[in-house]
Amino acid sequence: MEQKIPLWIKIALAAAVGVGVLWVLASIRGIVTLVVFGALLAYLFDPLVNRLEARGLGRTLATVVVFAVTSLVVATLLVLFFPAVASQAQAIQTGFDVEHARDVVEQLEGVLEERLTVIGVTDLDLMTSMQEFIRTNVDDVFNYVPGVVSLITQLVIIPFIMFFLLKDGRLIKKGFINLVPNRYFEFTLNVLHKTDVQLGNYLRGQLFASLVVALLSIGALWLLKVDYFVLIGLFAGLTNMIPYLGPVAGASVAVLVSVITTGNLATVLPIIITFIIIQAIDNAGVQPLVLARNVNLHPLLILLTLIIAGKFFGVLGLLLAVPATAVLKVFVQETFANLRRYRLA
Amino acid sequence: MDSFWGNIFKRQDQQDTYTLLKKVPLFEAMNPREMDAVERIMHRREYRAGEVVFRQGEPGVGMYVVQHGLVEIIYEPSGEVLAELRDGDFFGEIALLNETPRSATAKTTTASTLWGLFQPDLLDLLERDPRLGVKLMVPLAQIAGRRLIRADAQMQEMREELAHYEAQKKPGRIDIQDERSI
Numbered sequence: 009m010e011q012k013i014p015l016w017i018k019i020a021l022a023a024a025v026g027v028g029v030l031w032v033l034a035s036i037r038g039i040v041t042l043v044v045f046g047a048l049l050a051y052l053f054d055p056l057v058n059r060l061e062a063r064g065l066g067r068t069l070a071t072v073v074v075f076a077v078t079s080l081v082v083a084t085l086l087v088l089f090f091p092a093v094a095s096q097a098q099a100i101q102t103g104f105d106v107e108h109a110r111d112v113v114e115q116l117e118g119v120l121e122e123r124l125t126v127i128g129v130t131d132l133d134l135m136t137s138m139q140e141f142i143r144t145n146v147d148d149v150f151n152y153v154p155g156v157v158s159l160i161t162q163l164v165i166i167p168f169i170m171f172f173l174l175k176d177g178r179l180i181k182k183g184f185i186n187l188v189p190n191r192y193f194e195f196t197l198n199v200l201h202k203t204d205v206q207l208g209n210y211l212r213g214q215l216f217a218s219l220v221v222a223l224l225s226i227g228a229l230w231l232l233k234v235d236y237f238v239l240i241g242l243f244a245g246l247t248n249m250i251p252y253l254g255p256v257a258g259a260s261v262a263v264l265v266s267v268i269t270t271g272n273l274a275t276v277l278p279i280i281i282t283f284i285i286i287q288a289i290d291n292a293g294v295q296p297l298v299l300a301r302n303v304n305l306h307p308l309l310i311l312l313t314l315i316i317a318g319k320f321f322g323v324l325g326l327l328l329a330v331p332a333t334a335v336l337k338v339f340v341q342e343t344f345a346n347l348r349r350y351r352l353a
Numbered sequence: 354m355d356s357f358w359g360n361i362f363k364r365q366d367q368q369d370t371y372t373l374l375k376k377v378p379l380f381e382a383m384n385p386r387e388m389d390a391v392e393r394i395m396h397r398r399e400y401r402a403g404e405v406v407f408r409q410g411e412p413g414v415g416m417y418v419v420q421h422g423l424v425e426i427i428y429e430p431s432g433e434v435l436a437e438l439r440d441g442d443f444f445g446e447i448a449l450l451n452e453t454p455r456s457a458t459a460k461t462t463t464a465s466t467l468w469g470l471f472q473p474d475l476l477d478l479l480e481r482d483p484r485l486g487v488k489l490m491v492p493l494a495q496i497a498g499r500r501l502i503r504a505d506a507q508m509q510e511m512r513e514e515l516a517h518y519e520a521q522k523k524p525g526r527i528d529i530q531d532e533r534s535i
Binding site: 058061062178182185186190191193194197198200201204346349350 | 394396397398400404405406407408411412414415469471472473477480481482483
């Protein structure tokens, strides 16, 4: 009954389908980013809804309760922190305290010019080029952030996607599995389940670790009297999802901001030590508790992912790049492992 | 009007499924509401005649109930047919407890409709509705327990047979030794 299709045809077909899917995804990348974001949020809140269901609530009611409580918490946080975050963001956009910055840069310029005369450099004019750099780059970042109208659209669409994936995720999954041919049915079921188990722990763990890092950073930077501590702390928390590069990025921004705003290098060492301590707490205390060990991503893979995601999906893409790659990696890993076990390869 | 007829047929279909699943020992103690919740996590699959449901040696993830049709359980590589399953019969239920390799191949001999219940969905149900999960797990454990008792009895029988065989063989062995000594 079963016809044998040569392996090369299977590979060619799979490659063609893969390229096609990527092309479609790239051309509707705006929507894809929103769906991925909504799906990740739904994934994070799923255990909460399950727990409420176990207490006797229906799926819809449990979803509504989780959704309402989350909205309330987010709204409260926004009311509490938004003025601080907005004013800090605005302060960055309008420019740093030029006086302090000028002092530091002039000191640095003096030292550099003294050393570099050997190779013929006499006038660096670092201040102008730095101001130019900061202005264009900060503008770039803010240009990435969507305008008010699309921001509101996204604020509506993302929770909408999250709500329905939480409520009907199981039905959608079942509908998808029903489409799978009989020969691949048990295999698909097994791959989806194994992927689900690994990713659940990984994604929820990552979020928890990021939250801990963000809170610790905000607290520590506030104690060290670093300006824009809320923003830098949130940034450190978010970048913590990116292994290797993330913690360095968080610390670098804090050091840079501190040097430019205070005009001296005295806080550099305390900030670096603080970030090392926070990383130690994260690595020794938080991560072993929450992370699935087998979702290790190679640094090179992370770098490539960030470049591609940044190019195609902007700032939001950068944020989602690592979790999305983890999803893909676990899925591919499980697919290949099961292909052998089900004698499909 | 369509949705009216659709609902009536759906109800009839649901009734059929309910009657079918109630025959399976796993679902005997369930009321219609619970049965409905279980049915929602089950997968209805249509097979052509001669289609493989699962192969011997593949990881088992769950059980099947035959709604219509005929399924053969085949031991490979000899091709010996171990059982022939009809409407209302079920197979593969131990895979609900543990992901073990399938001990035989299941293949349809006529066009068949099967209902599948799988471990991931059962575990998910246990988490969401522990009371219902337990109602499913207890009969499953009982089935496994009964199998174990039967296997124990069979093993005991075989041990006795072996002991009996060895006892009969013993004088023979002496004879051989005697022959050798001669």
